[in-house]
Amino acid sequence: MLRGKSTMPINRRQLILNSAGLGAYFAFSAQPLAAADDQRATIHSKTIPSTGELLPVIGLGTNRWVAAGSKSAIDELRGTLLAFKKMGGRVIDTAPSYRTSEKALGHLIAELGFADAFFLATKVDRNGKQDGIARMQNSLEQLGTDSVDLMQVHNLRGAETQLTTLMEWKEQGTIRYIGATTSRTSQFAEMELLMKTYPLDFVQLNYSLRDREAEDRLLPIARDKGIAVMVNRPFAHGHLFSAFENQALPQWAIEMGCANWAQFFLKYVVSHPAVTCTIPGTTNERHVVDNMGAGFGEQPDAQMRRQQEDLFAAL
Numbered sequence: 099m100l101r102g103k104s105t106m107p108i109n110r111r112q113l114i115l116n117s118a119g120l121g122a123y124f125a126f127s128a129q130p131l132a133a134a135d136d137q138r139a140t141i142h143s144k145t146i147p148s149t150g151e152l153l154p155v156i157g158l159g160t161n162r163w164v165a166a167g168s169k170s171a172i173d174e175l176r177g178t179l180l181a182f183k184k185m186g187g188r189v190i191d192t193a194p195s196y197r198t199s200e201k202a203l204g205h206l207i208a209e210l211g212f213a214d215a216f217f218l219a220t221k222v223d224r225n226g227k228q229d230g231i232a233r234m235q236n237s238l239e240q241l242g243t244d245s246v247d248l249m250q251v252h253n254l255r256g257a258e259t260q261l262t263t264l265m266e267w268k269e270q271g272t273i274r275y276i277g278a279t280t281s282r283t284s285q286f287a288e289m290e291l292l293m294k295t296y297p298l299d300f301v302q303l304n305y306s307l308r309d310r311e312a313e314d315r316l317l318p319i320a321r322d323k324g325i326a327v328m329v330n331r332p333f334a335h336g337h338l339f340s341a342f343e344n345q346a347l348p349q350w351a352i353e354m355g356c357a358n359w360a361q362f363f364l365k366y367v368v369s370h371p372a373v374t375c376t377i378p379g380t381t382n383e384r385h386v387v388d389n390m391g392a393g394f395g396e397q398p399d400a401q402m403r404r405q406q407e408d409l410f411a412a413l
Contacts, residue, residue, distance in 0.1 A: 147326055155373075161199060190203065280303055317372040355396045
């Protein structure tokens, strides 16, 4: 059980204000962005096993992006996207069920001239074949493109039917990679079967310092079968920030290059040998700078990962 005064997870900003102070937050946040301007500093990347293509280990989730927001909200999204790209970000994950996130993303990519800058991943969430095709065609329209890098079956809905279509679209060149997603441990058995049955390029799953069930079965299968792993919920729905609410970063974590808890949590996730990248969701420019900072500097080795696990277990 997580220790805290409330069952509601504390958010990142509250954690910063409670522990390090706002001044320290802005000082830390500026460091990775400055590092990205240094040509000697490059974000860590990992390969997609099926092709060898390199992807930065930190991506961007857009589940809260809204196309029809206020001018200040759209400006914030624009700043987030610009900061993400500036720091070497490429992988952006969206979905038609994320309200108007595909439309918001498509508009900003067109406005900023970033048509070929990103590795775009979206999803299909229908049971029937024709419904799935219509859903994916609408996604392409919203994103303003005639192809995407990765199409995923969302939360395994209609998986067998949709994967047949995805394989056809991949053959036609409309999508480059195919995959399936889950954010529910209860679906891990079904995901395991799909991984063993279909030629998946990617799986997307929930994994964090708090929620490590994927280590038991799915991550080993991904390594054995050469499937890339994209991780969602790396902060365990914010519960990790709650768990560490009253804790200061240990010195060994600072020496590892962690400027804040977000980077501590993300470095743990992407240092797993089977994980290709993670996609923390944010609409906040400062948060995306924090997140991207986890892709720079030293990454935890096996001993450091055990230290991270022990620190969490001791709470």
